Amino acid sequence: MKVIKFGGSSLASAEQLTKVRNIVKSDATRKFVVVSAPGKREANDTKVTDALIAYYKAYKKGEDVTTTQKWIISRYQNMCDELGISGAVIVNIADEINSLAKLPIKDNKFLYDTFLAAGENNNAKLIAEYFSENGINARYIHPQDAGIIVSAEPGNARLLPSSYEKINYLNDLDETLIIPGFFGVTENGEICTFSRGGSDITGSIIAAGVRAELYENFTDVDGIFAAHPGIIKSPASITELTYREMRELAYSGFSVLHDEALLPAYRANVPLVIKNTNNPEHPGTKIVAKRTVTGSPVVGIAADGGFTALNISKYLMNREIGFGRKVLQILENLGIRFEHMPTGIDDMSIIMRDRFLNRQLEKSILDNMTESLQPDELYFEKNLSIMMIVGEDMKEHIGVTARAAHALAQAGVNIEMLSQGSSEVSIMFIVKSDQESAAITALYEEFFAK
Amino acid sequence: MKVIKFGGSSLASAEQLTKVRNIVKSDATRKFVVVSAPGKREANDTKVTDALIAYYKAYKKGEDVTTTQKWIISRYQNMCDELGISGAVIVNIADEINSLAKLPIKDNKFLYDTFLAAGENNNAKLIAEYFSENGINARYIHPQDAGIIVSAEPGNARLLPSSYEKINYLNDLDETLIIPGFFGVTENGEICTFSRGGSDITGSIIAAGVRAELYENFTDVDGIFAAHPGIIKSPASITELTYREMRELAYSGFSVLHDEALLPAYRANVPLVIKNTNNPEHPGTKIVAKRTVTGSPVVGIAADGGFTALNISKYLMNREIGFGRKVLQILENLGIRFEHMPTGIDDMSIIMRDRFLNRQLEKSILDNMTESLQPDELYFEKNLSIMMIVGEDMKEHIGVTARAAHALAQAGVNIEMLSQGSSEVSIMFIVKSDQESAAITALYEEFFAK
Known part of the structure; x- marks a missing residue:
């Protein structure tokens, strides 16, 4: 049924x-x-x-x-x-x-x-x-x-x-x-x-x-497109996606289905299909636990603006046990959710959504962190976009990161931050929001138009 | 004086x-x-x-x-x-x-x-x-x-x-x-x-x-080499380095000077030079607050083995306020220092040095996290090396990440994780330790031998 x-x-x-x-x-x-x-x-x-x-x-x-x-x-x-x-x-x-x-x-x-x-x-x-x-x-x-x-x-x-x-x-x-x-x-x-x-x-x-x-x-709509049709003209439609891929795309700007809507079906292992009432013959996009259709390492490219980075640096930071935890504790005490936390040796960035911040909260963050962490540098970086290239098959393909970074460099897009984690379902780039469209176009050309 | x-x-x-x-x-x-x-x-x-x-x-x-x-x-x-x-x-x-x-x-x-x-x-x-x-x-x-x-x-x-x-x-x-x-x-x-x-x-x-x-x-030795001479034959010697560059290189395997030794001079803004008693005419490597010698975006390539990743994934993880903080709290309670924490949407990895872990601690981590976080997946990944390409000028050069990732891909090295943070003094790659030498060779060829 x-x-x-x-x-x-x-x-x-x-x-x-x-x-x-x-x-x-x-x-x-x-x-x-x-x-x-x-x-x-x-x-x-x-x-x-x-x-x-x-x-x-x-x-x-x-x-x-x-x-x-x-x-x-x-x-x-x-x-x-x-x-x-x-x-x-x-x-x-x-x-x-x-x-x-x-x-x-x-x-x-x-x-x-x-x-x-x-x-x-x-x-x-x-x-x-x-x-x-x-x-x-x-x-x-x-x-x-x-x-x-x-x-x-x-x-x-x-x-x-x-x-x-x-x-x-x-x-x-x-x-x-x-x-x-x-x-x-x-x-x-x-x-x-x-x-x-x-x-x-x-x-x-x-x-x-x-x-x-x-x-x-x-x-x-005829299912989910590989990139936003407002930026890419007639983008490819995705045949099949895993729940994890859908979640990564939804996170970074794909607005087809909300997380809360995916969860019950995901937990019960019920596959989902997104179809078009006005074009029911189109197979649409199927969302499944395990994909059967494979091929291109990248299934979709998403981007979402409205992010702010809090950049913290302190010489010998990484020798202080509990430094990262204290940073997160301050945010939690202020009720602020963070999205990502890329770390260097003596620096870290906390990526947050603008909508969870305001001038007052930003001041509280700076005051609290200055007092309890005594960082060498502490400042907000605004107008950032998170871009995500998503695909469960990326882990099988050496060189996806190189292709993506190369395409961005060719298009003159500077990568502010980059994170590729153990899941290998996605690679995340952070770019300045005014370079978001150029970045999406470059990545789409690289992975879908070649 | x-x-x-x-x-x-x-x-x-x-x-x-x-x-x-x-x-x-x-x-x-x-x-x-x-x-x-x-x-x-x-x-x-x-x-x-x-x-x-x-x-x-x-x-x-x-x-x-x-x-x-x-x-x-x-x-x-x-x-x-x-x-x-x-x-x-x-x-x-x-x-x-x-x-x-x-x-x-x-x-x-x-x-x-x-x-x-x-x-x-x-x-x-x-x-x-x-x-x-x-x-x-x-x-x-x-x-x-x-x-x-x-x-x-x-x-x-x-x-x-x-x-x-x-x-x-x-x-x-x-x-x-x-x-x-x-x-x-x-x-x-x-x-x-x-x-x-x-x-x-x-x-x-x-x-x-x-x-x-x-x-x-x-x-x-005649100062600091751009890469380990045990892997690269007659590597270039570095003329000038900033304290931050030195610190990033020292972190990931360069053993010339300890962090504690750098700190007092760094704080007092005293420049440091590393020279050779047996060849005092050689100018050595100078370590300064601000570099005057520029050119190549990369000054050094370092690598260090002995890292373990703890990979955690949980569907909708990033909607749970305090998830990351709880992870770090568990580590802190066990007295374990972590090095990095790359995050995806619903997954994160905690990178730790092997020497701060043992079987008993690993069991405690798994038990504590399973109980209080109820993750979907939780496992250790062993035998990892951290590689770092370092250079303050990288931020001026679009495409360094692309060149590095391309060089690694050409050499058949799989990037397990990658992190490029806001400091842009370094780009960190995590690779399997048995690919460390191949990775250093590929990166050295790309940035120094071309």
Whole structure:
């Protein structure tokens, strides 16, 4: 059996829902369908989720909400009309949307999550009805009934480990199940959402729970490209990736799937495929534990800006037991996550994401380290990008580092830092952000265009 | 004024001492002469220091020590005879050597240090006498009188910071001062030796204390070679090095000067030159704060074996705040120093020197980390060598990394790990130890033989 998940752009209109129905219908093993809220129909459109946020804000302020309510209901109504779905379901949807404005505001830490979740929840109802009326034995199922019981952390729910056993019972149901993504229910019955990319998480959880043979993640691109199409024109699409490769690419800028979404499927050893609702014949990109397709040592080139280096040097640093630990302790005490820590003999750099820093924190870091470490040099280096060339087969190919470094040098890109670790799944370069595009182009030319 | 230090091989025989006298005499600014104990005259000879160790052991066991005493005294006697030095000094030397066997054994934690220091101390007396009788206004001075007051840590003495002020008074003395290297005196008047390479430390301390214009370190080679002459035939000699470059080379296998010896001169900004007693016309290698000689981006290639990597991987590792700190805390709790810590996204390696590990410690590391970090993978990788290409000018040359990596790839050397940090004074490669020679040869060919 397969779990199949559709993103918001795949569910934005009657036209899209027709494609979705055909995709589900074409394969009887597609038994578990996880759906997002309706996305944008065209560039200037409003996502249902964004409308729900506006609705929530207005309601909380005590403003009039009828216009927003109507707009949201009409979005579902339009789809029902265009798809010729009978009236009962839209009444149910309208009821749920309107009744949000009767929930208690005070001491209700799940209010925002409950508003947001209505986007997915009502779309699941609509789709279940549409499928049922069009040849699929479909059934809407609420996350509570599906067994998705989560921790009481609004906006950042985590599945309770005991949930997997309950989810596994979904295998006993005969119908094709339509499950709203993005949220679960706490042990007290409150609606609580996952973090960003939450419908992907639901799909991954269901895939792990039912022990699916495959988790199909349908979006609006033909899988994952070997490099960012904004920089490389028509980059190659990747046929197969390992979870580790995907994780390295996602880390450094590939935004297809969130880490939290990969984890449940990864742990349950369920392969995942990223496919295109608008081009379902394309095989997409498969993400697996162990790759069968091999060839080029590099499968993808990723880059992400917004990094800062804290450079520390002190003569004879490496003879001080505990120096590195003290550096990390100071960061931990300030609640700052670090990304990498390349070390020389008497110097080290701590690479951090800009978004975890601010002027105040930077000052605290400098003050604390100056006091407790007495370094010879201590300064921040800004506007850095991390570039990653990724491929499990690199370890079989002597000279990948040489090719990459040579390509960068030829393109006039200075390597600020370089780290190639024991995993050999990736080689990391740090370059100045204004050289990021040139670096990606040079590496793509080297590994894909030759 | 200059501080000039001679190593054991420069002071092993009358012939060598004649060279030393000529060197000191040829430059009136060579006012502070630091001397080692007599070294080997030829390959099968015994160093005076090793004879003193045998003497100490026999004395402590209650064995007969007269043969050893005689042998040691005869070493000095022979030099006196050959140099035609008058009798008084050898009587003094023989007294000191013999009286070691009257020192208390029980509760005397400085006994070993006192035995060892006699090698340098008596050589200084002999040399001062020889100089005085041969046209140099020389004076032997004991470290206590020179102001070298140290911590009471046998075998690992550290200069008390207040000593520098006392040492500075040496500038007020008119004579050329002959100072025994390798040891100082505690505040209670006990003899206490520095760690290995201790005479170099004394020279560096004197140079810092008297604010010398130059610290000349005389040994038996024409300065520092760009690569190990055991691997590269007749390697280039280095004209000028910065302290940072020297430190990086020393770290990874260049054994000319110990870190502790560099530090005092470095802190006081005294330049250092390494010269050859047997070829004093050769300019040697100068070690300075800022280099004036430039050209090739790489000044030296060093390698050192005996490293082990601890490889740790865990899916989503880098999202766990404090993961790296916990790893280092475990090592610190076990008293283990680490050298480097290259990180990937979900993996890190901790590079340690084999000599700080043993089977028991390795087991403790694995047990502790398994318990508190629950990694997906955790294993030791043995028989690694660290290679370093060093040069402050590398940062001006795009493509040094590419050239190095290409040269290694051409030679069939697999780069296990690679780290190029913010300092850009060095690029570090980790290779399997059985590829170390091939790697050095390839890098030397690339940067020096082209």
